[in-house]
Amino acid sequence: MSTINASVALTRHDSIAVITIDSPPVNALSHGVREGLVQAVAQAGQDSTVRAILIACAGTTFIAGADITEFGKPPKDPRISAVIAAIEDCPKPIIAAMHGTVLGGGLELALGCHYRVAAPATRLGLPEVNLGIIPGAGGTQRLPRVVGVERAIELITTASQLSAKQALEAGLVDALIDGDLVQGALQFARRVVDENKALLRVRDRDEHLVTARGNPALFEKARAAVARKSRGLTAPLAAIDAIEAAVNLPFEQGLQRERELVTAQVSSDQSKALRYFFFAERESAKIPGIQTGDVAKVQQAAVIGAGTMGGGIAMSLANAGVAVTLIDLNPEALERGLGIIRKNYENTARRGGMTESDVSARMALIRPSTKLADVSSAEVIVEAVFENTELKKSVFTEIDRHARADAILGTNTSTLDIDEIASATARPESVIGLHFFSPANVMKLLEVVRTGRTSESVVARAMALGRQMRKVPVLVGTCDGFVGNRILRARSKQAEQIIMQGGFPEQVDRVLQDFGFPMGVFAMGDMAGLDIGWRIRKERGLKSIVADKLCEMGRLGQKAGAGYFRYDPANPEGARAPIVDPIVNELILQASRDQNIERRDMDDVLIRERLLYPMINEAAKILEEGVALRAGDIDVIWIYGYGWPRHRGGPMHYADSIGLAKIRDRLREFERDHGDAFKPAALLERLADEGGTFAGHRTGALQATAAATAVAA
Ligand code: 3HC
Ligand code: NAI
Numbered sequence: 001m002s003t004i005n006a007s008v009a010l011t012r013h014d015s016i017a018v019i020t021i022d023s024p025p026v027n028a029l030s031h032g033v034r035e036g037l038v039q040a041v042a043q044a045g046q047d048s049t050v051r052a053i054l055i056a057c058a059g060t061t062f063i064a065g066a067d068i069t070e071f072g073k074p075p076k077d078p079r080i081s082a083v084i085a086a087i088e089d090c091p092k093p094i095i096a097a098m099h100g101t102v103l104g105g106g107l108e109l110a111l112g113c114h115y116r117v118a119a120p121a122t123r124l125g126l127p128e129v130n131l132g133i134i135p136g137a138g139g140t141q142r143l144p145r146v147v148g149v150e151r152a153i154e155l156i157t158t159a160s161q162l163s164a165k166q167a168l169e170a171g172l173v174d175a176l177i178d179g180d181l182v183q184g185a186l187q188f189a190r191r192v193v194d195e196n197k198a199l200l201r202v203r204d205r206d207e208h209l210v211t212a213r214g215n216p217a218l219f220e221k222a223r224a225a226v227a228r229k230s231r232g233l234t235a236p237l238a239a240i241d242a243i244e245a246a247v248n249l250p251f252e253q254g255l256q257r258e259r260e261l262v263t264a265q266v267s268s269d270q271s272k273a274l275r276y277f278f279f280a281e282r283e284s285a286k287i288p289g290i291q292t293g294d295v296a297k298v299q300q301a302a303v304i305g306a307g308t309m310g311g312g313i314a315m316s317l318a319n320a321g322v323a324v325t326l327i328d329l330n331p332e333a334l335e336r337g338l339g340i341i342r343k344n345y346e347n348t349a350r351r352g353g354m355t356e357s358d359v360s361a362r363m364a365l366i367r368p369s370t371k372l373a374d375v376s377s378a379e380v381i382v383e384a385v386f387e388n389t390e391l392k393k394s395v396f397t398e399i400d401r402h403a404r405a406d407a408i409l410g411t412n413t414s415t416l417d418i419d420e421i422a423s424a425t426a427r428p429e430s431v432i433g434l435h436f437f438s439p440a441n442v443m444k445l446l447e448v449v450r451t452g453r454t455s456e457s458v459v460a461r462a463m464a465l466g467r468q469m470r471k472v473p474v475l476v477g478t479c480d481g482f483v484g485n486r487i488l489r490a491r492s493k494q495a496e497q498i499i500m501q502g503g504f505p506e507q508v509d510r511v512l513q514d515f516g517f518p519m520g521v522f523a524m525g526d527m528a529g530l531d532i533g534w535r536i537r538k539e540r541g542l543k544s545i546v547a548d549k550l551c552e553m554g555r556l557g558q559k560a561g562a563g564y565f566r567y568d569p570a571n572p573e574g575a576r577a578p579i580v581d582p583i584v585n586e587l588i589l590q591a592s593r594d595q596n597i598e599r600r601d602m603d604d605v606l607i608r609e610r611l612l613y614p615m616i617n618e619a620a621k622i623l624e625e626g627v628a629l630r631a632g633d634i635d636v637i638w639i640y641g642y643g644w645p646r647h648r649g650g651p652m653h654y655a656d657s658i659g660l661a662k663i664r665d666r667l668r669e670f671e672r673d674h675g676d677a678f679k680p681a682a683l684l685e686r687l688a689d690e691g692g693t694f695a696g697h698r699t700g701a702l703q704a705t706a707a708a709t710a711v712a713a
Helices: 029-046 079-089 106-111 141-149 149-158 164-169 181-194 207-215 217-230 235-248 251-266 269-285 308-319 333-352 356-363 391-400 418-422 456-468 484-502 505-515 521-526 530-540 545-552 582-594 602-627 630-640 651-658 661-673 682-690
Strands: 008-013 014-023 054-059 094-098 102-103 116-118 121-126 161-163 300-304 324-328 366-369 381-382 410-411 430-438 444-448 472-477
Touching: 008 029, 014 029, 014 181, 029 054, 029 079, 054 181, 079 106, 094 181, 102 106, 102 235, 102 682, 106 121, 106 141, 106 456, 116 164, 116 181, 116 456, 116 505, 121 356, 141 207, 141 235, 141 251, 149 207, 149 217, 149 235, 149 251, 161 164, 161 602, 207 235, 207 251, 217 235, 235 251, 235 366, 235 391, 251 410, 251 602, 308 324, 308 333, 308 356, 308 430, 324 430, 324 484, 333 356, 333 366, 333 456, 356 366, 381 391, 381 456, 391 410, 391 418, 410 456, 418 430, 418 505, 430 582, 444 630, 472 630, 484 545, 484 582, 484 602, 505 521, 505 602, 530 545, 545 582, 602 651, 602 661, 602 682, 630 651, 661 682
Parallel strands: 014 054, 054 094, 094 116, 102 121, 300 324, 300 381, 324 366, 381 410, 410 430, 444 472
Antiparallel strands: 008 014, 121 161, 430 444
């Protein structure tokens, strides 16, 4: 074995040289790896006794891409494209032996090799658009030459991955290797040598490009489709430009065009936001002072309440292979809940997402019961009964009697005081909020709500359970609405005021959609059902003039065919597409008159600032109170739970990118015009004065006890 450098080694197996990259965690193409590869390829290439070269990786994966931590720093030679050129131009056959996740620059490097073999579980893709860039080391030029132009457009613009089998079928992989990858790849290499196979350079292939050249309209079609789906993202469109260059320009010029496009994308705000978010998401899994890694997987759980949320939570657990006892005291509700679960699984099977035997296996994991005593074997219990403190307390008193001593006692409450619920047990240290989002089997976000008394090990196990269910768990403290809904309320309150002061629902919703949200506030309210908020307002003695009026008129939202908007099954845009209803706009004008509010025109920028800046201000208070650990956690919550556009990095990153002083000053203007509710948070004031950022602010630890923070109602 000869060590090339700290990350790359070169060994010999008869006449085959093996270059091994060992650069944890994911063998990214850092400077050291690039340097080592160039040297190893040169050394093996010059050695007259070497007849073929393998490139393989140690650890869990082949190269997972460029080293993202190097983005935005001055580039250091050799660049990835130079490494790939050295491989492609080597006079001896080079074979990539791949396993794990072959992504981005990793796949581009493999495409520069003359042959590619893979372990059966390998996954391959060019996910660069997820980081706001396009493949920048020849991926847009070589992939279409191998898999065809339309397939390459689809793979690159959607960042989707191929299984090894699909890659084999698409011609991206030459052979699958069962058993020991390197041994199998060595055999493959010997065959290449013995059979004197040609040095296949992807760059020289033209057959797929010729076909596409005869069909230039395919690019316009692809652009239209991507523009519809990607809501303002620029990278997928840039990727199509680059692939079009592959079709119409000689290889070197195509590479040059790709380089220009990637350079522009790397410095874009979208890419900065997406890269920020990549690391924010990973950081949200880490809790200072708590070891969250080494936790045994949950095997048995219980869910109490087989309603909307309980059913979805039971599915999330069963999907993760956990046996679930689903308990509802009402046998009919239990039956109904199970029926819905089965129907959901069968729908997935019908769409090809799972097989009939998967459906049976998942259903077999869910055991129905009408007795709370059946929580006794569960390691985790998730309560999802009606939202009522006394009811939840009685359930917790009961499960305290039956649950294992080490069980996690979780509640899915979205508004109640978890400390109070915990007080109904003799083990408040085991009680934690597990706030799933609806539909719980689909939504990735899980707010893990720690009270002042929840133990560290329960926190660690709850976070691990979130990951086991393939959710994105984020730890938060207790307060009214926790992190996500508390910020949501700040936005809803503004939306209500805006329509009283001059805007209309369609304008407010359009501003949010133009910003990148999948849906506006009012269409979202219609979808959820306006009666939910109506009931809560009545319980809390609150009013919302327009919403209350709509509910009184029976306009409860989509399910009633009318809410803020009208819905028509015959609508060519779709039965769920909102239609502006003049009756509602008239009702709003009347409500303004009744309140003596002088309406004035509001432009889109004003509406955007009125909606988003109070959310940022509320988030600043959340950080200041230590209800969230880091600004990034708030961003993760809003991106995964509420559809904040990823390419804007979440509310905190967005605020940092605008500049906190600018936001503070605008809030002060709103405060002057509309009152105290807009008063900038103390943390925002301080960071704005210091020229600081939310990203640079750390609370260190969550607040120890519940903050008595009523959301400005
Ligand atoms: N560069 C630098 N660090 C990376 C990285 C990369 N490309 N990919 C992952 N990491 C780091 C993560 O930050 C994390 O670090 P941490 O432990 O300090 O938090 C660690 O590796 C493990 O990552 P995950 O927690 O995500 O581990 P998983 O096992 O869940 O997933 C993965 C592994 C599928 C490889 C996933 O990390 C991933 O998708 N990575 C990004 C892949 C990617 O986007 N590649 C393209 C990069 S852009 C490019 O190649 C440009 C080219 O065209 C020139
Ligand atoms: P739901 O009304 O659909 O279901 C509640 C179920 O609990 C019913 O099937 C009922 O029979 C059962 N139940 C009532 N008392 C029980 C008891 N003592 N023991 C066992 N089962 C009992 O309610 P939903 O919407 O599923 O909400 C459940 C909880 O989840 C609430 O705390 C709610 O605030 C919370 N939540 C709801 C979200 C939503 O979007 N619906 C989102 C996040 C949290």
